[in-house]
Amino acid sequence: MLAFLKTLQYLGICLSALVAITIEKNSVPRADNVHWVSLDFKTILTWTIKASNYTYTVLYSEDDRDWEENPDCIRLREPECDLTNYLEAFDRVYSADIRTEPVTMDYDDILEELPHTYSPPFNPYRESNISAVKFTVAFADESSVIVNITEPLTGIHRQGKQLSIRDILKNDLKYKISYYKSGSSGKRDIISDSSLAEVSKLEAGDGYCFMVAAFIPSRPKNTQHGAWSVQLCANRGSNVLQELNLGAWVGVVFTLIVVLVITVTVTVLCCRCYQQRQSTHTSQTSAPI
CATH class of the missing domain: 2.60.40.10 (Immunoglobulins)
Known part of the structure; x- marks a missing residue:
């Protein structure tokens, strides 16, 4: 009976230690x-x-x-x-x-x-996600533009050089260029293998808007596209004034107003000075000797 009680005591101690260890482990x-x-x-x-x-x-x-x-x-x-x-x-x-x-x-x-x-x-x-690219648009002729894309840099440095996404993805990297004619809702896409792409068959004289994103077709579908760039619009057939945006128009109008005010002010001051001189000269010539 004594041996049995000792066994129960040891078993209770073991169970208590096990419970304490479990509680401590679960609290970590x-x-x-x-x-x-x-x-x-x-x-x-x-x-x-x-x-x-x-x-x-x-x-x-x-x-x-x-x-x-x-x-x-x-x-x-x-x-x-x-x-x-x-x-x-x-x-x-x-x-x-x-x-x-x-x-x-x-x-x-x-x-x-x-x-x-x-x-x-x-x-x-x-x-790995790819950030939005930056690009420029230049007209090659009346019906085509050249899209020049700046390839994003990565967080990787090798031998003192910061690698671009092209250095890592190589030929797997392409660019999707989405564009549409101003005033139209229909978009078109082209895929370029390089960072310099030509978009042709544009209608002469019409404005077009462009967006660009990195495109890696070898990836799973949900990571094939990088972030889309900001939209950039261009108009080949218009003159310089027509191509100005709202901010530029405000600047032009403000400049014209300032020039007009300065011109009127100078003219008025000159007229007053002239009148004062004429008045002084008349007074002097009419005084008695």
């Missing part, structure tokens, strides 16, 4: 809502956390290989880790492990007991 804050934020191949892993005294260390893996630490993302207190310079092979699938750690810890004893949160897989080459 875990990283939540883990997702990748990537623009022009600058890639940051973000998550949400609860206020606590714990820190977070990020490990990453390429194509399910061994986990590696990012030296810049050890014992973080902020919920983000910049992995841009560590995802060097762009067309690979990466995963991240966000490990919760106390400020001081014995790695040998409790490392495996701490919670881990794993990210969804991410492929920079196929999923």
Whole structure:
């Protein structure tokens, strides 16, 4: 009977310790809502956390290989880790492990007991968003224009050079040019393989508006398009005054008003001065000797 009671006592102690460990483990804050934020191949892993005294260390893996630490993302207190310079092979699938750690810890004893949160897989080459491009439009002749696109720069630097999206995507990068005639709702699209494109068969004398976006047809459909540029309009058949926008017209009208006011003011002052001189001269010549 005594042995049985001792067994029950030991069992109670073990159960109590197990419950205490479980409660403590469940109270350790875990990283939540883990997702990748990537623009022009600058890639940051973000998550949400609860206020606590714990820190977070990020490990990453390429194509399910061994986990590696990012030296810049050890014992973080902020919920983000910049992995841009560590995802060097762009067309690979990466995963991240966000490990919760106390400020001081014995790695040998409790490392495996701490919670881990794993990210969804991410492929920079196929999923990084592309920002809006800038471009200019110049008329080549009466019925065609040349669209000159400035390719966005990435967050990647190699050998002292900041790479463009063309340096990474190479021949996979194309541009979609969307345009329409002023006053018309019908849009047309063309695809250009390079950053210099000709849009032809335009109607002479009509104005056209253009928008441009990076286009990567080899990607999944939801990431094929970059952000659309601002709209740029041009009119080949009009004279200079007709091409002015509202702001320019206001400036022209204001300038004309200022010139008119100055001219009238100068004319009035000159007339007054002339009248005063004539009056003085008449007074002098009519005075008695």
